[in-house]
Amino acid sequence: MSDIAGFDIARIIELLPEVGVALGQTFVMLLVAIPIAILIGTPLGVWLYSASPTGLKPRPKLHRVVDSLVNVIRSFPFLILLIAIIPVTRFVVGTTVGTAAVIVPLTINAIPYFARFVEQNITQLGAGVVEAARSMGATRGQIVRDVLLVEARPALLGSITIMTVSFISYSAMAGLVGGGGIGDFAIRYGYYRYETAVMLFAIVLMIVLVQAVQIGGTRWARRLDKRH
Numbered sequence: 651m652s653d654i655a656g657f658d659i660a661r662i663i664e665l666l667p668e669v670g671v672a673l674g675q676t677f678v679m680l681l682v683a684i685p686i687a688i689l690i691g692t693p694l695g696v697w698l699y700s701a702s703p704t705g706l707k708p709r710p711k712l713h714r715v716v717d718s719l720v721n722v723i724r725s726f727p728f729l730i731l732l733i734a735i736i737p738v739t740r741f742v743v744g745t746t747v748g749t750a751a752v753i754v755p756l757t758i759n760a761i762p763y764f765a766r767f768v769e770q771n772i773t774q775l776g777a778g779v780v781e782a783a784r785s786m787g788a789t790r791g792q793i794v795r796d797v798l799l800v801e802a803r804p805a806l807l808g809s810i811t812i813m814t815v816s817f818i819s820y821s822a823m824a825g826l827v828g829g830g831g832i833g834d835f836a837i838r839y840g841y842y843r844y845e846t847a848v849m850l851f852a853i854v855l856m857i858v859l860v861q862a863v864q865i866g867g868t869r870w871a872r873r874l875d876k877r878h
Contacts, residue, residue: 662851668835673855675749675830679821682753684814687760692806694720694761695768696794702769706780706790720762728820731755752821752829760817767809771802804875811867815860822856832856 662669698720700706701713726734732755736746739754775798783797799806822833832852840849 661845662848665839665848669832669852669855672830672832672835672852675834676818676821676832676859678749679753679756679824679829679831680814680817683756683760683817684810686757687764687813688810691761691764692768692799694765696772696798698765698769699772699798700790700794704777706793720765723759723762724766726759728755728759729823731759732824747828749830752824752831756817756820756824759820760813763816764809764813767813768802768806771805771809772798774805775801804871807867807871807874811864811871814863814867818856818860818863832859 694716698713698717701709701716703710703713705713723731732752735755735758738758739751740746742754743750745751779797779801780793783793788797821829821831822836824831824833828834832855836849836852836856839845840852
């Protein structure tokens with residue numbers, strides 16, 4: 651029997667090459683957007699912490715401006731952001747469709763998303779860690795580099811895991827505008843062609859991918875946590 655529990659096995663096997671391409675597109679989106687978000691979002695998050703009224707170098711007025719901008723970008727639903735920055739996307743990658751075009755809004759959305767995580771993770775360490783470092787004569791740079799970021803590593807890794815899981819969902823949403831990836835695959839076959847079995851197969855792949863990222867990230871964070 652080629653049909654098991656509603657799954658047309660023969661049809662799914664026939665589409666496996668396309669599934670492989672879709673998975674590859676999803677991985678490309680994540681492998682570009684997430685590292686860029688970490689590289690830019692980490693110093694931005696550190697600055698948000700340092701420039702806050704209780705931070706290492708308070709700059710209340712500028713902090714309010716940057717903090718508000720971060721909140722504005724984070725509050726945009728991804729699909730709306732995807733459409734709103736079409737001119738920016740076209741300028742950066744020369745097109746508004748395909749995997750490359752989706753990476754631009756994904757990255758723009760991910761940077762403030764991760765920056766807020768960084769700020770919160772550092773803030774949760776408490777003032778005692780900073781005071782202890784200051785009492786030993788550490789400079790601001792040393793406090794950030796050798797104390798705060800080191801102590802916050804498990805929490806930061808957990809935040810990276812949460813962000814990656816969230817953006818797997820965002821990358822799937824990009825299929826609505828022909829962005830490629832598993833979401834695009836599911837929409838093309840499950841929605842436009844009414845091939846429910848294929849759509850369910852794509853959903854199962856997404857669940858497996860999310861679970862793999864979550865389990866891997868959680869285990870890695872536990873290894874870095876000195877309390878365990």
